[in-house]
Amino acid sequence: GQSLEQPSEVTAVEGAIVQINCTYQTSGFYGLSWYQQHDGGAPTFLSYNALDGLEETGRFSSFLSRSDSYGYLLLQELQMKDSASYFCAVREESNAGNMLTFGGGTRLMVKP
Amino acid sequence: DAGITQSPRHKVTETGTPVTLRCHQTENHRYMYWYRQDPGHGLRLIHYSYGVKDTDKGEVSDGYSVSRSKTEDFLLTLESATSSQTSVYFCAISGGTDANQPQHFGDGTRLSIL
Numbered sequence: 001g002q003s004l005e006q007p008s009e010v011t012a013v014e015g016a017i018v019q020i021n022c023t024y025q026t027s028g029f030y031g032l033s034w035y036q037q038h039d040g041g042a043p044t045f046l047s048y049n050a051l052d053g054l055e056e057t058g059r060f061s062s063f064l065s066r067s068d069s070y071g072y073l074l075l076q077e078l079q080m081k082d083s084a085s086y087f088c089a090v091r092e093e094s095n096a097g098n099m100l101t102f103g104g105g106t107r108l109m110v111k112p
Numbered sequence: 113d114a115g116i117t118q119s120p121r122h123k124v125t126e127t128g129t130p131v132t133l134r135c136h137q138t139e140n141h142r143y144m145y146w147y148r149q150d151p152g153h154g155l156r157l158i159h160y161s162y163g164v165k166d167t168d169k170g171e172v173s174d175g176y177s178v179s180r181s182k183t184e185d186f187l188l189t190l191e192s193a194t195s196s197q198t199s200v201y202f203c204a205i206s207g208g209t210d211a212n213q214p215q216h217f218g219d220g221t222r223l224s225i226l
Contacts, residue, residue, distance in 0.1 A: 045214035
């Protein structure tokens with residue numbers, strides 16, 4: 001099976017940088033995804049890492065270390081609209097396509 | 113935005129009644145998923161489908177059944193609803209096994225069972 005650990009809450013100020021960590025235990029690992037979810041909304045895809053290293057998409061970056069079973073999401077130049085929950089998810093290979101197991105989520109609060 | 117429609121968006125019902133939630137997609141994607149989301153638990157997979165009439169159980173399938181008679185529709189049924197099934201239910205779709213094709217989620221159904 002799979003299990004993922006991420007902090008339940010993080011608070012930061014507008015304009016700052018914040019890092020949300022995710023550690024995982026899995027029997028079969030193919031990659032780590034990150035999703036964003038605003039209150040009352042649907043989860044939306046942010047990034048995917050299959051190989052070690054950093055992937056950058058605008059203000060957001062995601063990092064993976066397969067040997068450490070660890071990844072993080074880095075948000076730069078924080079804006080108020082970044083206040084949301086962020087979920088890491090492990091991808092496992094199956095007949096179900098891109099099968100994901102999600103962590104419990106990190107609630108990010110951005111303050112002025 | 114991916115063409116995914118969940119219905120109903122909100123439902124209140126009583127314990128012991130049957131409930132069916134519908135997920136409709138216009139993307140012709142092969143894979144469809146049903147999740148439930150509860151505080152502190154993130155998203156947990158209930159059932160998934162990898163083609164018409166091809167479905168399988170997820171992590172929390174007890175008390176739920178699904179059907180997929182055509183590509184665009186994936187139905188989730190609670191045969192006899194219980195209060196523990198009060199939750200927000202999300203449907204997701206995915207185009208394939210390619211990692212560059214992430215899951216896309218519908219807007220969710222908020223289900224309350226009294």
